[in-house]
Amino acid sequence: MSIIKVSDQSFKSEVEAQGTGTVVVDFWAPWCAPCRMIAPVLEELDQEVGDKLKIAKLNVDDNPESASRYGVMSIPTLIVFKNGTPVDKIIGFQSKDALKNVIARHLS
Template identity: 75%
Template structure:
């Protein structure tokens, strides 16, 4: 499964209507966000059949960003059946992300 770009308008359909979803709140000017992008690509290749990965640009989508209280980026929120169940702030290594996701699959 490919990583999906979501917006304020598509968030409900893409995230809240799915099973386990990891949402990356990011911005193009954010250094740690650029560092985590290849980690998310690897995760998608390894766990794509179990977890959907979505990215939302905080600059372009302020409604969703504020709705979930995102104050720093990157922020990664795990959603299970439309509800936020875990939140990580800052760069995370792949093993840490896999560990968190495995609790919610």
């Protein structure tokens, strides 16, 4: 599965809908250096976990509504959703192994 881009308009159908499985949303902005550092890590994770996980990116500058609704105060923030419900939050740059450990807890 490839990483998708979501917006305030598509957030509900792509992330919050029942039956969407496990979705990791990367709240980021183009000017954020740690966000640019985590992007290749997410690409690698996407290749490794395949269809078990959907990864979505939401630009907080262009989509402030979703970021505000989930209390995103600093970026990068990754929120793990399970069938539309937020179940975990990771703030700041993390190694691939650290991300894998958090995500693995929520894969079914």
